Amino acid sequence: MEISVQEYARQCAAQGLRGDYLACRPDFTVRQEYDYDEAQQEVWRLLCDRQTRLTRRLAHRSYLDGVETLGLLERIPDFDEVSAKLRKLTGWEIVAVPGLIPNAPFFDHLANRRFPVTNWLRKREELDYIVEPDMFHDFFGHVPALTQPAFADFMQMYGDKAAGIVDLGGEEMMGRLYWYTAEFALMQEPGQPLKAFGAGLMSSFSELQFAVESPDAHRVPFDIETVMRTGYEIDKFQRAYFVLPSFDALRDGFQTADLAGIVRRWKDEPALDPSTV
Ligand SMILES: [Fe+2]
Numbered sequence: 001m002e003i004s005v006q007e008y009a010r011q012c013a014a015q016g017l018r019g020d021y022l023a024c025r026p027d028f029t030v031r032q033e034y035d036y037d038e039a040q041q042e043v044w045r046l047l048c049d050r051q052t053r054l055t056r057r058l059a060h061r062s063y064l065d066g067v068e069t070l071g072l073l074e075r076i077p078d079f080d081e082v083s084a085k086l087r088k089l090t091g092w093e094i095v096a097v098p099g100l101i102p103n104a105p106f107f108d109h110l111a112n113r114r115f116p117v118t119n120w121l122r123k124r125e126e127l128d129y130i131v132e133p134d135m136f137h138d139f140f141g142h143v144p145a146l147t148q149p150a151f152a153d154f155m156q157m158y159g160d161k162a163a164g165i166v167d168l169g170g171e172e173m174m175g176r177l178y179w180y181t182a183e184f185a186l187m188q189e190p191g192q193p194l195k196a197f198g199a200g201l202m203s204s205f206s207e208l209q210f211a212v213e214s215p216d217a218h219r220v221p222f223d224i225e226t227v228m229r230t231g232y233e234i235d236k237f238q239r240a241y242f243v244l245p246s247f248d249a250l251r252d253g254f255q256t257a258d259l260a261g262i263v264r265r266w267k268d269e270p271a272l273d274p275s276t277v
Pocket of ligand 1: 137138141
């Protein structure tokens with residue numbers, strides 16, 4: 001069932017979410033008013049400087065290439081400028097949103113190669129942790145990967161198929177697939193140790209190091225059906241990280257997977273425990 005902007009704004013206010021949802025257009029986007037003050041620019045630089053010291057060593061090459069291409073670390077990004085670059089590379093653009101938006105418009109944006117990015121930034125006292133995704137998570141974490149054609153195609157396909165799979169009762173399973181690919185994943189890189197991928201890892205100072213370097217991290221070969229069956233928790237380090245062979249393998253695997261069949265087989269079964277998967 002689709003929810004109106006007004007009703008969603010009411011629910012978000014009741015939950016204490018920070019964004020100004022009443023400013024949304026019917027597709028839940030807002031204008032990015034580029035009116036960030038010097039203190040906010042300083043928080044952006046602090047976050048980027050600190051995290052880049054880690055990503056240089058631990059992030060997958062494809063992500064780092066994306067960062068370099070977009071050049072987004074000096075100041076808070078202007079979404080229109082970034083969209084102009086992305087459009088030329090992979091046909092994607094970014095749109096401003098006040099924060100998390102409902103599934104239906106989120107899937108629709110992805111299906112049309114628009115990535116929603118939160119228009120506000122965390123405060124200085126929240127450098128290490130914030131409950132809601134903010135611009136640093138959405139932008140620094142997600143957007144560089146959209147410069148990579150195979151991943152960009154996967155994200156569009158995900159948006160395209162998601163609504164239909166949700167209708168079959170597969171909402172949680174599609175959520176897990178997003179979680180273990182776009183948010184928390186590892187990926188092979190020729191001649192290199194495993195590298196990190198995903199916005200949840202890129203935007204986390206401590207979990208990025210844990211996922212890649214800790215002997216205690218549980219790393220599992222990627223398999224779409226297993227991923228869709230594996231539970232996760234949002235406020236702890238992940239108890240499993242799936243290892244992608246490549247973006248091509250992710251896109252091709254997703255394109256040919258019998259998602260409806262997977263949902264039919266497993267939707268009424270309990271989720272797999274990530275510790276033992
Ligand atoms: Fe995210």
